[in-house]
Amino acid sequence: MTVGIGLAGLGRIGRVHARNLRGRCAEAHLACVYDADTAAAQEVAAAFEVPWVATFAELLDRCAAVAIASPTATHAPLTIEAAAAGVPVFCEKPLSLDRDAALAAVEACEQAGVALQVGFHRRFDPDWVAAAERIAAGELGQVQLFRTSLRDMDPPNPAFLAHSGGFFADVTVHDLDVARWLCGEVAEVSAHGAAADPAFAANDDIDTAVVVLRFASGALGVIDNSRSARYGYECSTEVMGTLATARIDNPHPRGLEWRTPGAATRGFARDFEERYPFAYAAELDAFARCVRDGSPPRVTGRDAIAASDLATAATESWRSGRTVSLEVPV
Template identity: 70%
Template sequence: MSRVAIGLAGLGRMGRVHLGNLAGRCPSAILACVYDVDPVVAEQAAAEYDVPWTASFDELLDACDAVAVATSTASHAPLVEAAADAGRSVFCEKPVSADRASAVAAVEAVERAGVLLQVGFHRRYDPDWAAAARRIHDGELGEVTFFRTSLRDMTSPPASFLTGSGGFFTDVTVHDLDVARWLVGEVVEVHAHGAAANPEFARLGDIDTAVVVLRFDNGALGVIDNSRSAGYGYECSTEVMGTAATARIDAPHRHGYEWRTPGLASRDLVRDFEQRYPYAYAAELEAFARCVLTDTEPLAGGRDAIAASDLAEAATRSWRTGAPVRLSPRRTAAGIDYSSEVPA
């Protein structure tokens, strides 16, 4: 078998991104079938891409070799478990669940079934981040001393999205926390500060701007800054300093040209994550398909998702209490476990 037949569940914003990639940008995958809780949406997508559709997730599983889950967060864990029970490997958007116990149960179901679970931490598959990670892990940077990353949206999402997002750190900072673990190592302390410039966020008990300070178990320090409404565009950049070199990944411009007038040079900025990460989103699904074909573990697995969510929860507690949260990551046979917190 040279291509994996992947069924796509969920056709919202991220689902549409995956739809286009599975339909023509992943050499090791073929789009087998689409499903959405709204059958009209599924039928329309199927007609647009000339693929079968279904109104049942069980029928989707019958029509594919593996499944990509891009449905609402609350449905992730049950669908992952259903896929595992059917013997299907799963690509799942983050988080596996907003509830830790449900996330652990879903990951354990996958492990018992002997299938694969890859979670949508797309930066691990972006060409810039992947190239920097290879050189860092090969030792070219020396000992890491400092980590800095920024993630800033151009405009805030609607209030209707915020109520089901899981909160700022779970929805936004979790990507940066995963990158921190991937590039530097395990985190032993989280100290988060947050503010709500938008009164609507404050009314909902959430924030739109945050700074998170990290301590890593190797002694390095880290700083994360996040904003839901930077205004000027979408930015995602990272810098890792070491004793031998520094790696910097800047936010790319949308186009390769620059417009110059007297005293001014201007370039277009990207507006959102879709414009920033077109290659990463295709690459993560291609990597998933290749993992299924070769039966190899994905770069971003279920235990990575739980670890990042645990760190996001620690950041939430730190923000609410105003105090740092100390952690004691343990290496187990299954992976890193952040469930043990060091008493204050």
């Protein structure tokens, strides 16, 4: 029996989740949809042949669990409301751009005893999962160097930037979460950024960044990010250890290679949905298992806060031009 999940928020990522819950997930299904824009809710409900509701409270009443993909400012309040109703929550990152609000949401779920899983999809991609398992088993040896790239093909609409939380909170936070997951806690962050596109500078933001990490273990890390790589969407990672190196290359979305004299071409993914055809469904299936059997989420609210803390440190470093040290949990 699959778990019925109510979906709140039907923007771009919400519709990704709707498609997966309707057709790709093995352990969860789309039970009902809600959006503050009732026209959007009616449209998606009709497209996926599911009910829609006019309020989040109604969604909580109808569903065994909820997935929150609404605007960032609503994440913490809706999570707290779901916790009060005893309904498990899957929430897109970030829980909040305000740390106190994010912590309040996490504590509300902990006190209510309901599961809270946050949407860091790379933790569910088969390649990253396989690498993480072998690193955790000791096959890599001691980590020496972590390197990752995350590059969007096209820049977002400038109107989005004012509410994004800034480059490091919106983009780099994924890499920072992976860094903690694969290599352990981060002790120092040094970030450098630039705005080649005037639209980013006008919003006091950047479109390109390099972040250097020093882990508590002494290992080093390098992250490079871009909002407008133009050639395609890229996400690749490498972890070098004393016994082996794990490398996750950027895959091509199709197997076709077109060869002409002196050249061979293959296509690149255009966006995160095309790059991660399995991860978004897998994270919702994992959430459904948490709901069904009470197992702990693979990505917790406190993981989300830790990644956001690192993004805040990167922002501080970029603005100040100084390395930022962090308290490492004992």
